[in-house]
Amino acid sequence: MNAWTPLKKTAIAAAISAALTLPAYAQSLKDAVEMTIKTNPDILVESSQRLANDEAVKVARGGFFPKVDLLAGTGHEWSDNTSTKAAGYNDGRWLRRHEAQVTLTQMLFDGFGVSSEVGRNKARVESAAYKTLGTSEAVALRAIEAYLNTLRNRELVEITKTNLDAHLKVQDQIRIRSDGGVGRKSDLEQIDARVGLARANLVSTQAALRDAETTFLRIIGAKPATLARPTAPDATLVPRSADETVTTAIENHPILKSAHADVKATEQQREAAKSFLYPRLDLEMGAGNNRNLDGIRGENDERYAMLRMRWNIFKGGSDVARIEETTHLMREATEVKNRTQRQVEESTRLSYNALQSASERLPALREHAEKSAATRDSYARQFNLGQRTLLDLLDSENETFTASSNLINGSYLELFARYRLLADMGQLLSYLGVAPPEEANLAAK
Numbered sequence: 001m002n003a004w005t006p007l008k009k010t011a012i013a014a015a016i017s018a019a020l021t022l023p024a025y026a027q028s029l030k031d032a033v034e035m036t037i038k039t040n041p042d043i044l045v046e047s048s049q050r051l052a053n054d055e056a057v058k059v060a061r062g063g064f065f066p067k068v069d070l071l072a073g074t075g076h077e078w079s080d081n082t083s084t085k086a087a088g089y090n091d092g093r094w095l096r097r098h099e100a101q102v103t104l105t106q107m108l109f110d111g112f113g114v115s116s117e118v119g120r121n122k123a124r125v126e127s128a129a130y131k132t133l134g135t136s137e138a139v140a141l142r143a144i145e146a147y148l149n150t151l152r153n154r155e156l157v158e159i160t161k162t163n164l165d166a167h168l169k170v171q172d173q174i175r176i177r178s179d180g181g182v183g184r185k186s187d188l189e190q191i192d193a194r195v196g197l198a199r200a201n202l203v204s205t206q207a208a209l210r211d212a213e214t215t216f217l218r219i220i221g222a223k224p225a226t227l228a229r230p231t232a233p234d235a236t237l238v239p240r241s242a243d244e245t246v247t248t249a250i251e252n253h254p255i256l257k258s259a260h261a262d263v264k265a266t267e268q269q270r271e272a273a274k275s276f277l278y279p280r281l282d283l284e285m286g287a288g289n290n291r292n293l294d295g296i297r298g299e300n301d302e303r304y305a306m307l308r309m310r311w312n313i314f315k316g317g318s319d320v321a322r323i324e325e326t327t328h329l330m331r332e333a334t335e336v337k338n339r340t341q342r343q344v345e346e347s348t349r350l351s352y353n354a355l356q357s358a359s360e361r362l363p364a365l366r367e368h369a370e371k372s373a374a375t376r377d378s379y380a381r382q383f384n385l386g387q388r389t390l391l392d393l394l395d396s397e398n399e400t401f402t403a404s405s406n407l408i409n410g411s412y413l414e415l416f417a418r419y420r421l422l423a424d425m426g427q428l429l430s431y432l433g434v435a436p437p438e439e440a441n442l443a444a445k
Contacts, residue, residue: 027225127259142219144416145416156405167397191394246349263330270323351421
């Protein structure tokens with residue numbers, strides 16, 4: 001027999017058609033989060049801030065190095081002094097003046113101002129790195145929520161279609177009976193009304209799915225393709241009590257670590273403000289090749305190496321005010337850190353409670369769905385035997401649909417609660433195996 005039978009040709013054509021209609025690629029949850037981390041504007045903003053702070057450290061360190069200044073100038077100078085009078089110019093003298101000087105200044109002591117400024121900017125780098133990590137964790141959680149919400153709405157659309165198909169099937173049965181004169185008009189009106197409701201439900205769930213896919217595109221940066229429901233994080237990752245979970249969160253939460261670094265930055269800023277109360281000592285070395293200075297024609301060269309001490313004794317109280325200003329900024333940063341810690345604790349406890357409630361509720365929702373489906377199947381058989389009314393059958397179908405919807409919503413709520421708790425503990429990206437941006441690493445640069 002020829003291998004290219006009509007049956008095989010049909011099967012191959014169907015396979016090709018199916019392949020052409022499939023999305024170009026599949027997205028796992030990890031793929032979606034990795035794409036989000038690489039392209040999300042919120043994360044890129046924080047990464048840029050970290051890089052800017054890296055450069056600020058280099059700027060501050062420049063204060064430790066010598067400063068070299070060049071000066072050059074030429075022009076006309078009028079002088080009337082003892083030198084010009086001694087040379088016979090009683091009414092002053094015009095000369096063309098030339099200057100060329102180089103000065104090297106090396107700071108020897110500045111009241112620890114430069115070292116404090118370096119410490120302040122290092123703390124800012126630390127804060128920015130942890131903030132980048134914290135933003136990455138938060139954005140990753142939003143990406144997971146968008147991913148799971150798209151999956152959830154796709155499942156809801158499928159069961160809504162199944163619900164509509166079931167109603168259409170019953171509608172056909174009732175119409176056949178009505179056309180045969182053995183059915184009641186009220187039954188036909190009842191099933192027509194229920195079919196209309198089922199269609200309306202489908203329109204609503206499809207609209208919700210489109211909204212979810214739009215959110216997916218905004219957060220992740222790509223349209224959802226073939227999505228796969230991820231495996232739930234292992235229950236062993238969740239501490240045994242809310243208090244243990246809070247302790248882990250306070251130790252690991254990157255935003256709280258960023259707040260601690262901000263406190264260190266203000267402490268160093270206060271030390272830098274104190275530096276203005278100390279004298280400043282510099283080593284200055286210079287050389288000048290000048291001509292026609294102060295009315296005296298000819299060379300006027302110089303070479304020098306000096307220690308110079310400068311000490312501002314009074315500046316209208318601004319130095320003391322600057323110290324007080326930085327003291328208040330330090331207290332402000334401390335209270336921001338305390339507020340952040342309270343927020344982390346609150347969010348972690350709420351996440352822990354949400355997970356506990358969702359986990360405890362899920363078995364009941366699953367039992368409700370299973371029992372409702374079994375009841376619906378029994379009612380369908382009994383309806384065909386004339387032992388159940390149409391209203392009984394439709395109510396059981398509606399009960400099954402509601403129970404299935406509640407089970408889908410509940411299962412995704414429980415799944416998301418696990419990821420949310422991991423994010424509160426600062427462990428979401430590490431669990432997913434997704435690397436944060438390089439700028440979130442303190443060792444970077």
